[in-house]
Amino acid sequence: MNIHQVNQKAMEFRIDIGIKHNDPVDFFPLITNKLKNLTIVFLKMDEKISGACYRFKNQQIIFINSKHPKGRQNFTAAHEIFHLFYENPIFTICNVNSNDEVEKTANQFASFLLIPINALYNYKKENGIKKWDLNSIIDCEQYFQISHEALLYRLKNIGEITSEEYNKFKPNIRYNAIHRGYDLSLYEPYIGKNYTIGNYVRLVEKTYENGLISNGKREEYLIQSYLSDFVYNLEEL
Ligand SMILES: [Zn+2]
Structure with a gap:
């Protein structure tokens, strides 16, 4: 599956669960509502594990590391959806940094599911962004509820920011978000306990x-x- 096919799959999935083209999503309430056979278990796991998924008959279960911040948990849930809907997993455990091809594809799918290519360009146009800076990046990650790192990674991948800018914008996100008037919910766990x-x-x-x-x-x-x-x-x- 090439990158455009992955984006296409993510776009189709968005339409299937009723998300309009360029809209952001409140991911956990949305998938809990729309995916009727899905159960999400938040579990304290090793820092290096982002999540896991399991299928039993027609039931789908996603496990999310309850210690991770919400932005990353959203990304993990979207990643696990790829395994559940486009592969045939029995039980799959996913590490934060994996070079496995399937893991990379699931990461691309997650990124496009939370922000399709067009949604990002549309956001850029609507907000009159000529060049991304820390202000516009934090505004954008808050709008789409995606982690700071995931958005930076995406912007770097499509050539919107350089590697130097990536490194410059990455640190102290909690301080930088508060400083711009945002609360910290995106950078703290959505559910921070076994649940x-x-x-x-x-x-x-x-x-x-x-x-x-x-x-x-x-x-x-x-x-x-x-x-x-x-x-x-x-x-x-
Ligand atoms: Zn995975």
């Missing part, structure tokens, strides 16, 4: 409501999927 969202929880609740499992079993399943706070009412809901 489950998506279809697994819906299935447990439905099975219980239909009388197929007892409340004890329901609670056991929820606790197994890291929702013990919910079961024991420890969180204010």
Whole structure:
């Protein structure tokens, strides 16, 4: 698959789940809503692992490193979608820096899914950006909710910034974002603990409501999927 075919796949996937051409997306709520058989498990993992995916019958499960910042977690989820929808994975674990060809293709897909080629050029035009600087880069990553590093990497790859600029713009992103009036949510975990969202929880609740499992079993399943706070009412809901 060449780069244009990967972009095409990402564009088609966006249309399938109802994202308009150049719009940014709030990724986790969107895929939880649109991909009905998907479960997302946030897990504390080694820093070097970004995530994993697993398919069981018609159910798809994505594991996300709960220690990573939201921008990277969005990217990982988009990357795992490539494995789940365009390959035949049984259980795949993905490292942050991998030179494997499939991993690189999944990264390209993730990048294009979050910002298609045209969306980036359109953003540049609409915002009158002649030359990218730290202000316009941070504005853009906030708009598309993509990590600072992923956007820099993308801009460097398409020749919009040089390697020197890449190195210059990379450090101190938290300070630089606050300094420009942004909150830090993009640079902190979306969910920073073991937790489950998506279809697994819906299935447990439905099975219980239909009388197929007892409340004890329901609670056991929820606790197994890291929702013990919910079961024991420890969180204010
Ligand atoms: Zn992967």
